[in-house]
Amino acid sequence: MLDIRLALVCRALRLAIPNMTDDNLDRAQQIIEVSEKSTDPAKWPDLNWQLHATLYVPTARPPAHYLLEMIKQTFRKTARFMRIQVSKATGKMRPQAEHREIL
Numbered sequence: 001m002l003d004i005r006l007a008l009v010c011r012a013l014r015l016a017i018p019n020m021t022d023d024n025l026d027r028a029q030q031i032i033e034v035s036e037k038s039t040d041p042a043k044w045p046d047l048n049w050q051l052h053a054t055l056y057v058p059t060a061r062p063p064a065h066y067l068l069e070m071i072k073q074t075f076r077k078t079a080r081f082m083r084i085q086v087s088k089a090t091g092k093m094r095p096q097a098e099h100r101e102i103l
Contacts (some may be wrong), residue, residue, distance in 0.1 A: 005074035019058035
């Protein structure tokens with residue numbers, strides 16, 4: 001499932017990056033800041049999705065909602081496992097650093 005998620009995410013980013021605006025990047029930055037302040041691991045998957053969805057929205061393709069829905073489904077199916085791994089193994093420091101690198 002993670003391989004599928006990675007393939008979809010990479011495609012979405014390739015389509016979105018040329019169309020990103022300062023508003024998209026500002027919104028992503030705000031989500032990162034909220035996520036960094038969150039101490040509840042149960043909220044991290046939703047914040048993670050919000051960040052990623054913000055980055056994928058500018059795909060500017062008519063069927064983009066299908067791509068985003070497929071990505072969202074893979075996020076849902078892997079969220080439980082990702083939350084366990086992040087909260088117990090690495091905390092949220094590593095994912096947050098990766099999010100800042102992406103941004």
